[in-house]
Amino acid sequence: MKRLILQILAKILPIQTAYAHCDLPCGVYNPLQARIEAESILNIMKKYQESKDEVFKIRAILIKEERAELVKHHLWVLWTDYFKPEHAKRFPQLHDLFWRATKLAGQTKKSVDPKDGEKLLDLIDEIDDIFKKTKAVK
Amino acid sequence: MKRLILQILAKILPIQTAYAHCDLPCGVYNPLQARIEAESILNIMKKYQESKDEVFKIRAILIKEERAELVKHHLWVLWTDYFKPEHAKRFPQLHDLFWRATKLAGQTKKSVDPKDGEKLLDLIDEIDDIFKKTKAVK
Amino acid sequence: MKRLILQILAKILPIQTAYAHCDLPCGVYNPLQARIEAESILNIMKKYQESKDEVFKIRAILIKEERAELVKHHLWVLWTDYFKPEHAKRFPQLHDLFWRATKLAGQTKKSVDPKDGEKLLDLIDEIDDIFKKTKAVK
Amino acid sequence: MKRLILQILAKILPIQTAYAHCDLPCGVYNPLQARIEAESILNIMKKYQESKDEVFKIRAILIKEERAELVKHHLWVLWTDYFKPEHAKRFPQLHDLFWRATKLAGQTKKSVDPKDGEKLLDLIDEIDDIFKKTKAVK
Amino acid sequence: MKRLILQILAKILPIQTAYAHCDLPCGVYNPLQARIEAESILNIMKKYQESKDEVFKIRAILIKEERAELVKHHLWVLWTDYFKPEHAKRFPQLHDLFWRATKLAGQTKKSVDPKDGEKLLDLIDEIDDIFKKTKAVK
Amino acid sequence: MKRLILQILAKILPIQTAYAHCDLPCGVYNPLQARIEAESILNIMKKYQESKDEVFKIRAILIKEERAELVKHHLWVLWTDYFKPEHAKRFPQLHDLFWRATKLAGQTKKSVDPKDGEKLLDLIDEIDDIFKKTKAVK
Numbered sequence: 079m080k081r082l083i084l085q086i087l088a089k090i091l092p093i094q095t096a097y098a099h100c101d102l103p104c105g106v107y108n109p110l111q112a113r114i115e116a117e118s119i120l121n122i123m124k125k126y127q128e129s130k131d132e133v134f135k136i137r138a139i140l141i142k143e144e145r146a147e148l149v150k151h152h153l154w155v156l157w158t159d160y161f162k163p164e165h166a167k168r169f170p171q172l173h174d175l176f177w178r179a180t181k182l183a184g185q186t187k188k189s190v191d192p193k194d195g196e197k198l199l200d201l202i203d204e205i206d207d208i209f210k211k212t213k214a215v216k
Numbered sequence: 217m218k219r220l221i222l223q224i225l226a227k228i229l230p231i232q233t234a235y236a237h238c239d240l241p242c243g244v245y246n247p248l249q250a251r252i253e254a255e256s257i258l259n260i261m262k263k264y265q266e267s268k269d270e271v272f273k274i275r276a277i278l279i280k281e282e283r284a285e286l287v288k289h290h291l292w293v294l295w296t297d298y299f300k301p302e303h304a305k306r307f308p309q310l311h312d313l314f315w316r317a318t319k320l321a322g323q324t325k326k327s328v329d330p331k332d333g334e335k336l337l338d339l340i341d342e343i344d345d346i347f348k349k350t351k352a353v354k
Numbered sequence: 355m356k357r358l359i360l361q362i363l364a365k366i367l368p369i370q371t372a373y374a375h376c377d378l379p380c381g382v383y384n385p386l387q388a389r390i391e392a393e394s395i396l397n398i399m400k401k402y403q404e405s406k407d408e409v410f411k412i413r414a415i416l417i418k419e420e421r422a423e424l425v426k427h428h429l430w431v432l433w434t435d436y437f438k439p440e441h442a443k444r445f446p447q448l449h450d451l452f453w454r455a456t457k458l459a460g461q462t463k464k465s466v467d468p469k470d471g472e473k474l475l476d477l478i479d480e481i482d483d484i485f486k487k488t489k490a491v492k
Numbered sequence: 493m494k495r496l497i498l499q500i501l502a503k504i505l506p507i508q509t510a511y512a513h514c515d516l517p518c519g520v521y522n523p524l525q526a527r528i529e530a531e532s533i534l535n536i537m538k539k540y541q542e543s544k545d546e547v548f549k550i551r552a553i554l555i556k557e558e559r560a561e562l563v564k565h566h567l568w569v570l571w572t573d574y575f576k577p578e579h580a581k582r583f584p585q586l587h588d589l590f591w592r593a594t595k596l597a598g599q600t601k602k603s604v605d606p607k608d609g610e611k612l613l614d615l616i617d618e619i620d621d622i623f624k625k626t627k628a629v630k
Numbered sequence: 631m632k633r634l635i636l637q638i639l640a641k642i643l644p645i646q647t648a649y650a651h652c653d654l655p656c657g658v659y660n661p662l663q664a665r666i667e668a669e670s671i672l673n674i675m676k677k678y679q680e681s682k683d684e685v686f687k688i689r690a691i692l693i694k695e696e697r698a699e700l701v702k703h704h705l706w707v708l709w710t711d712y713f714k715p716e717h718a719k720r721f722p723q724l725h726d727l728f729w730r731a732t733k734l735a736g737q738t739k740k741s742v743d744p745k746d747g748e749k750l751l752d753l754i755d756e757i758d759d760i761f762k763k764t765k766a767v768k
Numbered sequence: 769m770k771r772l773i774l775q776i777l778a779k780i781l782p783i784q785t786a787y788a789h790c791d792l793p794c795g796v797y798n799p800l801q802a803r804i805e806a807e808s809i810l811n812i813m814k815k816y817q818e819s820k821d822e823v824f825k826i827r828a829i830l831i832k833e834e835r836a837e838l839v840k841h842h843l844w845v846l847w848t849d850y851f852k853p854e855h856a857k858r859f860p861q862l863h864d865l866f867w868r869a870t871k872l873a874g875q876t877k878k879s880v881d882p883k884d885g886e887k888l889l890d891l892i893d894e895i896d897d898i899f900k901k902t903k904a905v906k
Contacts, residue, residue, distance in 0.1 A: 100279050101698075101736045102272075104259040108252050118242040125240065133466055134240075136415045139826045141238050146653075154706040158732040166729075173725035177718075180710040184653045190823055239422075239460045271742055274691045277550045284377075292430040296456040304453075311449035315442075318434040322377045328547055376555050378539065378548075380532040386524060394518040401516065409880055410516075412829045417514050515836075515874045553688045560791075568844040572870040580867075587863035591856075594848040598791045604685055651804075652831050654824075656811040658804060666789075666798050673794040686792075693790050 107160040109206040112152035115145045116202055119186050120195030127190065142187065149183040149198070153205070160209070169208050179205060237293055245298040247344040250290035253283045254340055257324050258333030265328065280325065287321040287336070291343070298347070307346050317343060375431055383436040385482040388428035391421045392478055395462050396471030403466065418463065425459040425474070429481070436485070445484050455481060513569055521574040523620040526566035529559045530616055533600050534609030541604065556601065563597040563612070567619070574623070583622050593619060651707055659712040661758040664704035667697045668754055671738050672747030679742065694739065701735040701750070705757070712761070721760050731757060789845055797850040799896040802842035805835045806892055809876050810885030817880065832877065839873040839888070843895070850899070859898050869895060 100106070119142055126138040157176040166172050179201040186194050237245050257280055264276040295314040304310050317339040324332050375383050395418055402414040433452040442448050455477040462470050513521050533556055540552040571590040580586050593615040600608050651659050671694055678690040709728040718724050731753040738746050789797050809832055816828040847866040856862050869891040876884050 100256055100260075100283065101739050102260060102263065102276060102279050104256040104263070104279070104283075106252060106256040106259060108248075110246075110248060111252060114237075114244055114246050114249060118238055118244040121242040121244060122238075122240060125242070133415055133464065136412055136826055137419065137463065138240060139823055140416050140419065140830050141240050141242070143827065143830060145238065145242075150706070150710065154702070154710075154732075158702065158706075158729065159736060166726075173729065174718075177710065177725065180706075184711060187653050187827065188823065239463050271691055271740065274550055274688055275695065275739065277547055278554050278692050278695065281551065281554065288430070288434065292426070292434075292456075296426065296430075296453065297460060304450075311453065312442075315434065315449065318430075322435060325377050325551065326547065375528075376532055376536075376559065378536060378552060378555050380535040380539070380555070380559075382528060382532040382535060384524075384528050386522075387528060390513075390520055390522050390525060394514055394520040397518040397520060398514075398516060401518070409829055409878065412826055413833065413877065414516060416830050416833065417516050417518070421514065421518075515877050550688055553685055554692050557689065557692060557791075564844070564848065568840070568848075568870075572840065572844075572867065573874060580864075587867065588856075591848065591863065594844075598849060601689065601791050602685065652808055652812075652835065654812060654815065654828060654831050656808040656815070656831070656835075658808040658811060660800075660804050662798075662800060663804060666796060666801060670790055670794040670796040673796060674790075674792060677792065677794070690792060693792050693794070697790065697794075 101159060103159065107156060107209075109152075109156060109202060109209050112149050112156070113199070113202050113206070115148040115152065116183070116195065116198050118145045119149070120192055120199060123186075123190050123192040123195045127192065139190075142190075146183050146187045149186075149202075150180045153180050153183065153202075156205070156209070161212075165208075165212050168212075172208065175201065175204060175208075237297060239297060241297065245294060245347075247290075247294060247340060247347050250287050250294070251337070251340050251344070253286040253290065254321070254333065254336050256283045257287070258330055258337060261324075261328050261330040261333045265330065277328075280328075284321050284325045287324075287340075288318050291318050291321065291340075294343070294347070299350075303346075303350050306350075310346065313339065313342060313346075375435060377435060379435065383432060383485075385428075385432060385478060385485050388425050388432070389475070389478050389482070391424040391428065392459070392471065392474050394421045395425070396468055396475060399462075399466050399468040399471045403468065415466075418466075422459050422463045425462075425478075426456045429456050429459065429478075432481070432485070437488075441484075441488050444488075448484065451477065451480060451484075513573060515573060517573065521570060521623075523566075523570060523616060523623050526563050526570070527613070527616050527620070529562040529566065530597070530600075530609065530612050532559045533563070534606055534613060537600075537604050537606040537609045541606065553604075556604075560597050560601045563600075563616075564594045567594050567597065567616075570619070570623070575626075579622075579626050582626075586622065589615065589618055589622075651711060653711060655711065659708060659761075661704075661708060661754060661761050664701050664708070665751070665754050665758070667700040667704065668735070668747065668750050670697045671701070672744055672751060675738075675742050675744040675747045679744065691742075694742075698735050698739045701738075701754075702732045705732050705735065705754075708757070708761070713764075717760075717764050720764075724760065727753065727756060727760075789849060791849060793849065797846060797899075799842075799846060799892060799899050802839050802846070803889070803892050803896070805838040805842065806873070806885065806888050808835045809839070810882055810889060813876075813880050813882040813885045817882065829880075832880075836873050836877045839876075839892075840870050843870050843873065843892075846895070846899070851902075855898075855902050858902075862898065865891065865894055865898070 122138050122142045122145070126135060126142075129135055129138070153176060157173075161172060179198070182194070182198050182201060186198055189195075237249075260276050260280045260283070264273055264280075267273055267276070291314060295311075299310060317336070320332070320336050320339060324336055375387075398414050398418045398421070402411060402418075405411055405414070429452060433449075437448060455474070458470070458474050458477060462474055513525075536552050536556045536559070540549060540556075543549055543552070567590060571587075575586060593612070596608070596612050596615060600612055603609075651663075674690050674694045674697070678687055678694075681687055681690070705728060709725075713724060731750070734746070734750050734753060738750055789801075812828050812832045812835070816825060816832075819825055819828070843866060847863075851862060869888070872884070872888050872891060876888055
């Protein structure tokens, strides 16, 4: 049933959901890996703001640090390993977009303001849009 | 635009796409993390069968080893951190299903037969079905 | 001399001390790996309570976080890789016991109360008891 | 019951089994951490000799590589973090013993000869003897 | 004495040798981190060509894999964390240079040809030249 | 041009800058790897003293923890993998020097006093001096 729904969706929408990420290359890439960690960052920021528990707040900062590092890593892998010169030609903003997104991910380590988490999600969405367009071509 | 489509989908379909995985808890969990690695395993197995390049084959085995370890890790986190006693009551097969899936992930380290990769994906799909049902309740 | 003592002990007591943990499988498993980290957690909790040094307290929380993650990892490996279906049949509490132990290990990240550290050690002892019984059969 | 046995043992024998390893310091150190990995290395070497399966042999080499790295790490931590100047004075062979043991652990990465695995276990036993003597003093 | 020599050198040559790499930021960056790993890759390639030892060759491939991953990581950190918009304006080739260098580092995982190792070192030298020019400005 | 300068420097000064660190052995070792992390520790300590931002201070402690662990690791690798018995004979202080340096690196985790960071750099300089002398012989 789930498979049927996915097949229908695959026809209605320009969406594809599984790809390459291991330098073999295995051909499995997915911006969702970065997105999952970025959503985690946003939620941690929100919970940090609401909390008065000192231990919780220290843990929030250290876990956010790790999650932001993972966002950077997943985005770097996508930039270097998935995208090809023809993509860079078609989307001239590609390099700058990844640069700003990974820089912002680094800044979310410093910030506890949910707005920074939301901005990071927006940039990952921009990357995801380009990613989907390159997939649609195929 | 993408957000609008997602909002519409969220109303039509019993699907939700972002959850919890960091012991804070941040509330972000997603079986897709395990699935992405398992798809990578399946592709590596296929490419291994087709290749005659010795270096490639050694690399295929070592990368598959890492990917299988990640599958195990993501499944373990899901089992321990996301699922609650009420879920275990409602889905009595839960523990055994995770046990078989993580055991099979371990076996895909040893195997280069794509059929094992497919079986692993099937078990992750079963977990994903249960996961989505627990989300639908909410 | 140490070997002689160990040989004598091995005959008097139902204890065995070295086993399997690497998916090869190498056949070396030992619940003591989880126990060592859990003892560390308990000591960190005690020292946290006694300390007034801010840097020390932050470090205590971050090191405890890592140790608790290691407890979870060692227990997960034991559950998935060492235990076999015949063990699960003989010890029907097996899955639930590991689930509660790994959940509690996750909770010791949040807590600085030595009582939680002690409860974790108790659950690891329960696992160790079952482990030794499965070894004794052999 | 197990606790009772351990308490009795603690009185009869000059053995203590739980200590320090995290720079806090938590006070939990145990040469058994290195020993468990070294036993794994020995078993991998034996299985490598018996196997004719190419995938198994490649995996054996890569897993042995990781285990040997862990032996080195656990021994380095013990040397730097647990041992104190008074121990180095009482056991003048201490530095050289750890140097030879970590060098040998590095060599077990290159070797598939079980004799090298046994020699490594012997050196870890020597370290363990000294460790236990420093504990007995306390 | 060494410090004196370094101080003299610092005045004669447009060279500076210590910088930022931890998102704090600590202000310590150095392309030499990537270079050391790349030199290791080149040497592994050469030794691979000369060796007939099967275990050695498998280990060479797996260690080269890790070293190439470290080259990618160190370059990514430099690109995202050290370089600022004014640098990207002054050196318009910056993004493309890092993209090609990290792509080539990924390819050295697949290759055992020392020429690929040398090309990687050349690209790291190009990055290092730009890096030193940005330092000289300060 | 850079290569020319380096070649000239190589003749004027008893300095060599690239070596072995991977147990293959690849023949690439460099005390600068430890030094870069130690410089980071010193800068973090200074910035910690100047800051009043609670999030920054927590992050400083956790990043310093990681950097100090890296210093320990790089020094351990150098001690075990690069230095040979003939070096230990020629420099009888070798083992004790590494022991004190790695112990001090562990202590910089606890300290936020820049003086401790400077002492660590001094010990790494002492190691570097010996390292260069062993290289000069060749």
